[in-house]
Amino acid sequence: MQKTIAIVGAGLSGLTLARVLQVHGVATTIYEAETSATTRAQGGLLDIHEETGQVALRAAGLYDEFRALVLPGEDAKRVVDRHGTILFDRLGDPGSARPEVDRGELRRLLIGSLPPQTIKWGHKLTSIRHHSGGYDLTFANGSARADLVIGADGAWSMVRPLVTPAKPLYSGTCFIEIALAAGDPRHRTRVAAIGSGTLIAAEPGRGITVHRYADGLVRGYVALNKPEEWMRSIDFGDPAAGLRRVAAEFDGWSPLLTAFVTESDAPPLLRPIHALPAELTWDRTPGVTLVGDAAHLMSPFAGEGANLAMYDGADLAGELAGQLDTEAALAAYEKRLFPRSSEIAARSAQNLETFYGPDAPQSVVSVFDRH
Known part of the structure; x- marks a missing residue:
């Protein structure tokens, strides 16, 4: 009899895992705390890497559909100093091996590839208990049992404590989200200063x-x-007052740059950057494992978080579908997971220091020169 598989979390890793299992004829259920696919905005652009994210999308049978979502040339980069002086300027490459897509569109593609009953929306996990027959999961609105539980529930995973006491630590860097609405003529000059893709202004x-x-x-x-x-x-x-306080930290910067802060149209959401230890591993725990940020939360400065999350999902699904011994499948997956996530997490932490360390912005230019 097929084991009952519960995936906690409908992010990119959990969705990819469920989709690749489906391709192999293995049914599963995703339990997601959010009430619908549109409850929350899904962030900005992702560059999908040939060796990780694209491998996962091919395994999911969605590569052609993914290519239809690609935004050609969106990978353009411009680096400036505090005065707005251009230090590095690279045009986008329409044929890039790391094409850009909108995260929300990619998530919608994965959701749409699953049978509607696969995702149980509005199921916030409140507790999970192991017993000889598997796991009992309790949600804010019900309960379920599963033979195998996979934590795809992100940074503050409720499943992670089953395998490790490790918790994310604040990196020392915090993001505040900003945005300018399209089409406002007041913003024409500063929007033009961005170039055709991403503008990065940095100093220590x-x-x-x-x-x-x-x-x-x-x-x-x-x-x-x-x-x-x-x-x-x-x-x-008072968003305007809060943003003015943030902008005061950029005293002496070009008004063209600080205007992105003071004139932001978006709710100024705080995004403290947390990370798990780069070298995190855990002992094999029967019937449970982790994928994505639940397994290897890191800063976004290697550009690998989403790619690695999808790759985890596809890799684990392949193991589970390929052999009858579930524990052997989990062990084989984790044997590959630990070294690959450790290497990328260490690089991500180093890049975070590089971007806002003592040598910025020249250190940022060096990062892009290497690529």
Whole structure:
């Protein structure tokens, strides 16, 4: 009899896992805390890598559909100093091996590839208990049992404590989301300064990064190396006043750059950057494992988080579908998971220091020169 598989979390890793299992004829159920696919905005662009994310999409049988979502030339990069002086400028490559897609569109593709009953929306996990026959999962609105539980529930995973006591730690860098609405003539000059893709302005301890979309929308974030308590002391009850306080940390910067902050149209959401230890491993725990951020939360500065998440899902699904011994499948998956995630997480942490470290912005230029 086929084992009952519960996936906790309908992010990219959980969705890819469920889709690849489906391709192999293995049914599963995803339990997601959000009430629907449209409850929350899904963030900006992702560059999907040939050796990870694209491998997963091929395994999911969705590669052609993914190619239809690609935004040609969106990988353009421009690096400037605090005065707006251009230090690096690279046009987008329509034939890039790491094409850009909108994260929300990619998630919708994966959701649409699954039978409607696969995802149980509005199922927030409140507790999970192991017993000899498997696991009992309790949700805010019900319960379920499963032989195998896979934690795809992100940074603050409820499943992770079953295998390790490790918790994410604050990296010292916090993002504040910013955006400018498309089509506003007041923003024409600063939008033009971005170039055709992403503008990165950085110096030690701070930076402003914004991306220009084809429809004129600008989205990005302010980055500050500050204690988490300092960031949370800013009162964004009055968004304009809160953003002015953030902009004050960029004293002496070009007004063309600080205007991205003071004139932002978006709710100024705080995004403290947390990470799990790069070298994290755990002992084989019967009937449970982790994928994506639940397994290897890292900063976004290697550009690998989403790619690795999808690759985890496809890799684990292949193991589960390929052999009858579930424990052997989980062990084989984790044997590959630990070294690949450790290497990428270490690189991500190093890149975070590079972007806002003592040698910025020249250190940022060096990163892009290497690529």
